[in-house]
Amino acid sequence: MQADSMFGRPPVEVAPGAVHTPDWLNLDDQRRVVAACREWAAPPAGMRHTTLPSGGVMSVQTVCLGWHWTPYRYSRFTEDGSPVKPLPDWLAELGARAVGDPGYRPDVALVNFYDQDAKMGMHQDKDERSEAPVVSLSVGDSCVFRFGNTEHRNRPWTDVELRSGDLFVFGGPSRFAYHGVMKTLPGTGDPATGLTAGRLNITLRVSGLD
Numbered sequence: 379m380q381a382d383s384m385f386g387r388p389p390v391e392v393a394p395g396a397v398h399t400p401d402w403l404n405l406d407d408q409r410r411v412v413a414a415c416r417e418w419a420a421p422p423a424g425m426r427h428t429t430l431p432s433g434g435v436m437s438v439q440t441v442c443l444g445w446h447w448t449p450y451r452y453s454r455f456t457e458d459g460s461p462v463k464p465l466p467d468w469l470a471e472l473g474a475r476a477v478g479d480p481g482y483r484p485d486v487a488l489v490n491f492y493d494q495d496a497k498m499g500m501h502q503d504k505d506e507r508s509e510a511p512v513v514s515l516s517v518g519d520s521c522v523f524r525f526g527n528t529e530h531r532n533r534p535w536t537d538v539e540l541r542s543g544d545l546f547v548f549g550g551p552s553r554f555a556y557h558g559v560m561k562t563l564p565g566t567g568d569p570a571t572g573l574t575a576g577r578l579n580i581t582l583r584v585s586g587l588d
Contacts, residue, residue, distance in 0.1 A: 380510075388400075392536050392538060393536070393551075394551045395511075395549050395551050396555065397548075398538055398544065398545070398547075399570040400544045402543060403424070403515060405568075405570060405571065407543075408543055408572075411580065412572040412573045414469075414504060415441075415491070415580075418441045418443065419441055419491070419506065421460075423441070423442075423462055423463050424441055425489070428447075430449050437492075437493075438492050438497075438559075439491045439496075440489065441489045442462055442463075442487065442488055443463050443464065443469070443487040444462065444464065444484075444486040444487060445460050445461040445485065445486040445587065447486070447505065451505060452486065452505060452587060458540045460505055462578070469487060470483055470485075476515075476545055476547055477547055477549070482511070482515070483584065484510075484582035484583055484584055485499065485585050485587075486584075487581065487582050487583070488581045488583075489580050490578070490579045490581070491522065491576055492562045492576055492577040493575070494562055494575070497559055497560060497561060499531075500524065500526060500531040501555050501557070502555070502556055503553075503554070506586050508584040510583070510586075511549025512581055512583050513545070513546075513582040514545070514548075514580070515580045516538055516545075516547060517531050517541060517542050517543065517573060517577070518542055518571065518573040518575075518576055518578050519575070519576060519577040520539055520540060520542070520562070520566070520567070520577070521540050521559050521560075521562045521577055521579075522538075522559070522561050522563070523537070523546065523547075523558075523560075524538075524557060524559070524560050525538060525555060525557045526555055526556040526557060528551070528552070528554050532544075537560070541566070542566075542567050562577050
């Protein structure tokens with residue numbers, strides 16, 4: 379886990395093409411994200427626990443924007459036939475600013491809510507047809523984020539504490555690295571964001587789909 383220094387938390391390249399930038403979202407940005415997530419979570423096409431092909435149910439709750447993710451494919455419609463909610467321009471623009479490229483135009487966002495017991499196992503983001511970077515934004519409680527290698531779920535990996543407002547971008551040689559959330563840290567978030575408990579994570583991606 380990365381330690382604070384007397385100079386704050388500087389950006390860290392965790393692996394080639396994978397950069398953790400602490401405190402990237404200011405408080406107003408975080409409040410905007412929380413308010414928007416409350417609207418996106420409401421039905422139709424609202425937040426739900428995803429059922430895996432194995433029959434297992436993910437502990438994290440998810441709502442999708444732009445494209446609806448169902449393991450392991452994208453659709454314009456949710457499982458009940460509702461049209462997926464649009465990805466707003468302001469969120470896509472945050473993604474472009476995050477990667478420092480005005481030409482980066484994410485067209486899909488997975489909005490995940492973690493309660494104090496939710497986790498996410500090691501996995502690759504490989505359902506997209508594009509190799510453009512993935513942008514991850516965190517608001518609320520901190521978590522232990524594990525960033526691994528591109529070959530398998532085992533070591534080597536690096537555990538990173540992601541706090542409210544943090545940005546994590548991975549692309550290039552790390553675009554298909556295995557990663558996951560080992561645990562959330564209840565009570566570590568700032569209620570001033572508007573989120574009194576739990577963690578919100580938004581991952582922005584370029585689907586490569588028409």
